[in-house]
Amino acid sequence: MAAVPTSYSIPQKALHWLMALLILFNLVFAESMEEVAEAYERGEVPSAEDLTFANIHAYVGIAVLCLGLVRLALRLTRGAPAAPAEEPPLLRLASKLAHGTFYVLFFLIPFSGIGAYYFGNETAGFLHGGPLKSLMWLLIAVHILALLVHQFYWKTPVATRMTRG
Numbered sequence: 001m002a003a004v005p006t007s008y009s010i011p012q013k014a015l016h017w018l019m020a021l022l023i024l025f026n027l028v029f030a031e032s033m034e035e036v037a038e039a040y041e042r043g044e045v046p047s048a049e050d051l052t053f054a055n056i057h058a059y060v061g062i063a064v065l066c067l068g069l070v071r072l073a074l075r076l077t078r079g080a081p082a083a084p085a086e087e088p089p090l091l092r093l094a095s096k097l098a099h100g101t102f103y104v105l106f107f108l109i110p111f112s113g114i115g116a117y118y119f120g121n122e123t124a125g126f127l128h129g130g131p132l133k134s135l136m137w138l139l140i141a142v143h144i145l146a147l148l149v150h151q152f153y154w155k156t157p158v159a160t161r162m163t164r165g
């Protein structure tokens with residue numbers, strides 16, 4: 001087994017920030033996609049503008065899926081730096097679980113979107129825009145809160161590990 005790295009590699013950092021940007025973009029800009037989905041449900045033809053923005057949502061999401069595969073391969077082959085020793089074991093486990101769930105969502109969210117958009121699967125559409133979307137928002141909030149706790153409560157510099165660390 002390869003030695004545990006002391007920092008994230010530059011490709012891992014680049015993927016983290018690029019994917020964060022793309023995911024947040026799709027979380028915030030999904031209105032046209034909803035308009036298109038509703039138009040199809042009513043048997044109407046969506047407007048050209050809505051279709052354009054819906055396709056952007058789809059391509060951005062598919063990019064997340066592809067980048068997620070590269071990121072997972074890097075994570076499995078290169079690994080990640082260990083959690084700071086000061087962190088309580090239970091929270092170390094919680095952070096592993098949260099990061100693991102992020103990876104699962106990198107695939108489940110785009111796949112459910114593809115199921116809804118290209119195959120008209122209503123259950124996939126419900127999961128995509130309901131529980132999976134909410135779980136992603138929740139994890140992002142917890143992720144940022146955890147970084148703040150590290151920085152200001154435990155005073156462990158975890159926040160710099162995705163930048164210069």
Ligand code: HEM
Pocket residue numbers: 022023024026027028030031033034037038057058059060061062064109110111112113114115116117118125126128129130133
């Ligand atoms: C990072 C990946 C993605 C994120 C974060 C994301 C996020 C979202 C959000 C926030 C909504 C609005 C749901 C609501 O509030 O009701 C939505 C709707 C939708 N997205 Fe995505 N999406 C992603 C990828 C995709 C992909 C790859 C596709 C298809 C190729 C897609 C297709 C759809 C469809 C069809 C809807 C409408 C669902 C419905 O109302 O039935 N999404 N998405």
Ligand code: HEM
Pocket residue numbers: 012016019020021023024075080081099102103140143144147158159160161162163
């Ligand atoms: C959509 C938004 C985000 C997602 C999906 C996300 C996901 C992740 C994941 C999965 C990891 C684990 C490392 C890996 O395997 O790549 C991680 C680590 C990290 N993230 Fe994020 N992140 C997001 C936003 C942010 C933001 C906004 C910040 C800063 C304010 C941030 C700062 C960090 C830092 C510092 C680490 C390293 C933590 C450690 O070493 O344990 N992330 N992120």
